[in-house]
Amino acid sequence: KRGGLSKTLSKRISLAEKYQIEQEQQNHKSSWIKWWHAVFFFSGISVLACLCQLFLSYPYGFMMTSAQIAEVGIASGCEGGLERCICPRVTICATDTLSIILLALARCSAFFDYPLYMMMFLSKCHNINNVCRRTVLREWIDFGDMHKVHRLFGIIVGIETMFHSFFHMLRWGLNADIDLLWITTTGISGLAAVMITPLICWPMAVPAIKERLAFEVRKGLHYLSIVWAIILLFHSKSRIYYLIGIPALMYLVDYLFGYFVRNSLIENAFFERYGENGVALHFLNPPNWDKKPKTSYVYVMCPWISKYQWHAFTIFPEPTKEDHTMLCIESSGDWTKELHRKIKVPCLRPLYVLGPYKSPFSDAAVTTSNAIAVASGIGITPTLSLVLNYAGKKRINVVWACRDPGLVEYILHKIDIGAITKKSYAFIFYTGTRELALPKDLPSNIFIFTGRPHLEHTITGIVTAIHSGDGLPEEIYEAQEKIANAPFQQRMKVALSRVVEIYNKDEMFEYAVEETEKAAAAAVAEDPVPESDGTIDTAPLDDSDPETAPLLFSPDEVSEGQVSLKGLDSMISEFLGGIGEYSRSDIEALFHEIDSDGSGFIDRDEFDDFIGMITTESMSLSSSQHELLSAMERSLDVRRSSIDSSVHRSTHNNILGNDTTIRYMQNLLKYSEGDNPLEDWSIFYCGGSSKIAQILREVTSKYNIDFAVEKFDW
Ligand SMILES: Cc1cc2nc3c(=O)[nH]c(=O)nc-3n(C[C@H](O)[C@H](O)[C@H](O)COP(=O)(O)OP(=O)(O)OC[C@H]3O[C@@H](n4cnc5c(N)ncnc54)[C@H](O)[C@@H]3O)c2cc1C
Known part of the structure; x- marks a missing residue:
């Protein structure tokens, strides 16, 4: 499945797509204008229209002479020595x-807001x-x-009102x-509107209130905006019917x-828990949807x-x-927790889906050729959707901090992040406590760490590696693919021929012997073997590591200076780290090849x-074997996924970023001669952490x- 996906994704970009990307880049140049x-x-x-209406002379505007005022009959005339003043009706x-x-001031503020009122509904x-x-x-x-x-205009309107x-x-x-406030329609409607405005705006916009009120309460109060619009229809003459009435009506009809x-009824959506804290679901796209909906969101009702x-x-598209289409839903409040509680086992259930609607992380979101999409927690879903949209077209590097082990495991098992980000890096910072059960074949452009990211280092590391060309992710990815495609025996022999030039073969053999003894001792301690005929391994398999080969012989039978299958396996992974994946039968076949007398030990x-034999063979490596060797050397140079961040730091300082990469970026800016290099x-951020958003704001500025930034905290 994965091969198929990566092939589809690595399809050549069509001319139309190239054109679109160029257009987006051009638009980006003027991106400060929205x-x-x-x-x-x-x-x-x-x-301007308001000022003209107020200050132009009657009949074009409201400015009247004292005589005209007296004729209207509300006031006797202008005061304070004014020749002209305003009094066409009692309220103004x-x-x-x-x-x-x-x-x-009062009228201009309302006039300023008319287009905003319209946009709020539209x-x-x-x-x-x-x-x-x-x-x-x-x-x-x-x-x-x-x-x-909607949010910005809502805040302005809230203040303006x-x-x-x-x-x-x-x-x-x-x-x-x-008394005009309670004896005129304008006064009463204005008073009512101004009283309900805080109920509509504040719970959505003021963080202190937002945190304290349940979403359903906030949303219920927000719907008072319909009442607000109806009240305002009585507030002033004709104009408001068009300016507020029509947009509000459009909103109602649209709703x-x-x-x-x-609204699509999905009769059989597949639901499953992805871990301790969330549910994933997928379903066949309803007939009225695009074949491949772009980064979007839907409203779901179960x-x-x-x-x-x-x-x-x-x-986002279900990759397999x-x-x-699939969704990942993290338990956060009452509804999502109830969903998690109800999905005890994988099952088919109905749901209604409204949408899809274009999300802020949409198809035209990335206007630059390079981006770093930072996500925290469930914020990975729009990020992945974004990466899927641009797979193979732009470099969307992913930096994801997540404490939920289930989510990390689910995403890594489900989605071939390596393939879709092969022109980019994916850094996962796991901040949870339980150990992760990772897939074995993670590509080398994915790095997994325990602990929080140092965002400035990570960002400068990625930018430096790609900008300088000294650490392009696709080169690492290709090297690894080359390694993965070569047969194990060939990879192993090529790697060994180089390793014996670096390490002493006594050292290697001794290591293998020690590992054999350690494995034997551990097996005896864990499960003492009672009786055995000496030919069959009765020790339990290590389930936590499916690649760990079992001992073929009873541990207590290991003689001094002998290497078991386990010892050979440990030696290979210690000395031949960049060799790529291999299976148990691969290592068994190799073991039997070396164990020429068939004794069960080397x-x-x-x-x-x-x-x-290897050294002699290596004298005459073919050109393809040479290529393989250099790919391995490169791969050895890049740390494979590990959850030990300290190991990472020591080997891959530059990609991970450090003071050198910070200096590289500072120099770029310093010597840029006015252009922005x-x-x-x-950089995008999706997730709920204000701290991360703040750090990113500082780094990007x-x-x-x-x-x-999109926090999805509506
Ligand atoms: C565009 C968008 C995309 C999202 N994508 C995902 C996703 O892929 N995975 C995921 O786990 N979560 C996503 N969320 C957040 C998700 O909507 C909420 O976590 C969920 O609705 C919480 O509901 P609750 O009743 O369990 O919690 P509550 O305690 O009721 O709500 C917690 C918070 O979730 C938000 N929220 C709740 N209901 C809604 C709603 N109807 N519309 C918008 N926001 C709401 C509010 O900010 C609220 O304060 C997304 C939110 C938005 C706006």
């Missing part, structure tokens, strides 16, 4: 300078946006930004007109359409948990099943004969690298 900045342009126009009557200023019209993102509009609008836009009300009330108070029509709760989760003569790099 499409939604245009909304503020409309806000500016709206404020400002006849002195201070009142005019306060009225201007940004959450998921289905309309989903249609629009397939049109030419996508050239101007990044639909993946919608949640960010207070500002607007305050200036109106201050003016009414100063003019002894405060109902999504709920009843765009009627067997709650018919009222829809939760957002990132989707064509046309299937003695010194047999070992010497074998080394002698890291313009083609970007130090090195002038683009940074985007």
Whole structure:
């Protein structure tokens, strides 16, 4: 399966894709300008319109002479020596300078917000946006930004509403007109709106409140925005019907359409626990979905948990099943914990799926050729989805910190991260306590450490290795593939021929003997062997390591200076570290080849004969064997996956980063003569850690690298 996947992924990039990548890179050059900045342009126009309306003379605007004011009949005329003032209706009557200023502040703030009000509703019209993102509009609008836009505009509107009300009330108070607040429709609707605004905004935006309220409560309060919109329809004349009424109506229709029509019932989704703390599920893509939906999220409702709760989760293609989508769900709150509790065994269950909707980590998210996607915990799901999107096209290096062993194991077993990131590095920092059960054949561009990452080191290490070309991940990957494809006997002999040049063969043999004795002693201590005919191993197999070959003979029968299968195996892995994977039958076949008298042990003569033969053979290595040898040497140079970070540090300082890589990056910036040498790099973070987000913000600003963060804490 893995071979198939990596072949598919390594398909040549089509011209269309190349074009798209070039376009994205061009757009990136002006990436500080965002499409939604245009909304503020409309806000500016709206404020201008407001000022014109206030200060142009009647009938073009509200400015009237005292005589005209008196004719309207609300006030007797202008005050404080003013020739013109404003009083077309009772709620916006400002006849002195201070009142005019306060009225201007109140009205301008509302006018500034009109385009934002519209966008707040439109940004959450998921289905309309989903249609629009397939049109030419996508050239101007990044639909993946919608949640960010909604949040930002929501905060502005929340503040503005207070500002607007305050200036109106201050003016009414100063003019002894405060009763307008409860005797006019404008006053009552304004008062109601200003009272519910904090309930809509604060629980979503103020961290202290957000942490204390359950999501369902926050969301329920947020839906008061519909009531807010309806109240505002009565707040002022005609204009508001269009500016707030229409977008709010569109949102409602879109919501109902999504709920009843765009909603797919998946009758048989496969659910399984991926570990102590989460559930993975996959299902056949519903007929109305794209064949391969890009980085997106869906809302999921499991009627067997709650018919009222829809939760957002990132989707990515199931790597081993064509046309299937998968989700990983970490237990975090009541719903996700209930899901984990209910999935006791792998099973098929129904669920409803709403979407998919474009996520902030979307198909156009990576506008640079190189990126580092940092994830923590379940944040790996959008990160993987991103990596899958760009597999083979861009270098998306992955740095993942995770404390959940089940999740690390599940992802590593399920997804061939090595293949999809073969032009990149994947660093996994495991911070959990239980030992990991890792797949045996992890590629050499994946590094696993215990402990937290030193993010500045890691980032500068990756950038330096790739920027300098001195440690390109694809070279390491190719070297390893070459090794993996050669037969074990050939790999072993080639490696041994080089190793005997470096190590003394006495040293190697002694090591093998010692390991044989150690294994024998350990086996006796663990499970003393009662009776044996001396030909069959009765010691239990070491289940924790499927590659560990069993002892073929009873341990207490090991004579001095002899090497068992176990001893040979240990010697090979100690001295021939870069040899690649081999199976138990491989090592058994080799053992029998060396053990020429068939005694079941290798003695010194047999070992010497074998080394002698290898050394003679190595004089005439073919060119393909030479290639294999250099691949092995390179592979030996790069640490294979290990959970011992101290070993890592000693051997691969540069890829892991250190003061040298920090200096390399600093020099790059120092001698760049005005250009940004890291313009083609970007960093993403997905996960719930504010600390990581903060460190990344500091590192990216130090090195002038683009940074985007998505905490999925809606
Ligand atoms: C776009 C997006 C993608 C996500 N992808 C994943 C993923 O791949 N895997 C994963 O495990 N988690 C993902 N999450 C988070 C996931 O939605 C929440 O963990 C889950 O909904 C928690 O529900 P709960 O009732 O168990 O916990 P609660 O205690 O109710 O919620 C915990 C937090 O989860 C978030 N949340 C809860 N319900 C929703 C909802 N309906 N919509 C949006 N956010 C919600 C809120 O920030 C809330 O504070 C994603 C969130 C978003 C917004």
